[in-house]
Amino acid sequence: MSDFCTDAILLRKIEYGDHDYIITFLTRSRGKICVIAKNAKKSVKRFSGALDLFSVNHIQCTFPKKNKDALIILAQTDLENGFGNIRYDVFKTTYACYWVELIYLWLEEGKEQTELYDLLFFVLDMLNQSEIRMEVLSLLFQIRFMGISGFNPNLEACGTCSTPVDDIHQKNIYFDFKEGRILCHNCLKKKSGPESGSGSGSGSGYGMGVSKGTLKQLVWINTADLHRADRIKSSLFAIKEGEILLESFIPFHIGREFKSLKFLRQLRRER
Ligand SMILES: [Zn+2]
Structure with a gap:
């Protein structure tokens, strides 16, 4: 196998011994x-740039010659975008950290993921340029990430x-985390059984009520042309509710807690 070059976003960097780093990249x-660097x-x-988290680099790698099981060697990097504006803002930095942590924890190694790479690059670039509200970008990233990850x-x-949502008569519709779908009041009642079907019925026991307006916003954010994403107008209420939904559903599905998300919640409380 020959050596290779690719664009790459840095997902994780850990020290290894006194001089080296072990680095995980999402490559294009x-x-x-x-x-290993x-x-x-x-x-x-x-290695130009400081090999910072979520920076974009053009990387050159070589495969180990003797021990085939050893790590790929990072030969050289050229920094393409360090996203300097993100790093001046603790909120923006935390959002970016959440997105890379999500990919790091979910994605297996060695599977081509061009669509995911392009999505992550897009949200980081928009976050850096302050083109779109960071909260909306995070909704956009999370909902599209879910689509890509199946x-x-x-x-x-x-x-x-x-x-369809428009024909369901309640204002709040139950979203079932286990099954990843919404349930109208009638179906929820049947599912929960007669004793527990009292409005905010429990479904699988993991879920929450979400307003119709928020559901429609999320569908739009998920399906709109990315290059028109700057036109997304979300009410503050829909942003807040969307945040609660996605930031609960994703950790539930992946079965992991996210350090960055914990920190983000702490920041929001202190604001
Ligand atoms: Zn139904």
Whole structure:
């Protein structure tokens, strides 16, 4: 196998011994890869930029010659975008950290994920340029991430009887985390049984009520042309509710807690 070059976003960097780093990248052509950057703490020439989290680099890698099971070696990096504006803002930095943590924890190594790479690049770039509200960007990233990763939730119609959101008569519709779908009042009642079907019925026991307006906003954010994303207008209420829904549903599905999300919640409380 020959050596390779690709664009890459840095997902994680850990120290290894006194001089080296082990780095995980989301690459444009090879999905997630883990590499060793030998002597990276000293070698400013080979590794331009500080190899910061979520920076975009053009990287050159070589496969280990002797021990085939050893890590791929990072030979050189050229910084393409350090997203400096994000780093001046603690909120923006935390959002960016959440997005890369999500990909790091979910994605297996070595599977090409061009669509995911382009999505992550898009939200980081927009966040850096302050083109779109960071809260809306995070909704956009999360809902599209779910589609790419194969657990696209059904937000458009009742998951059992297929009644479209517009024809469901309640203001708040139950979203079931386990099944990743909404349920109209009637179907929820049948599912929960007669004793527990009293309005805010429990479904699988993991879920929440979401307003119709928020569901429609999320569907729009998920399906609109990315290049028109700057036209997304969301009410503050829909943003807040969308945040609660996605930031609960995603950790539930992945089965992990996110350090960055915990910190983000703390920041919001202190604001
Ligand atoms: Zn139904």
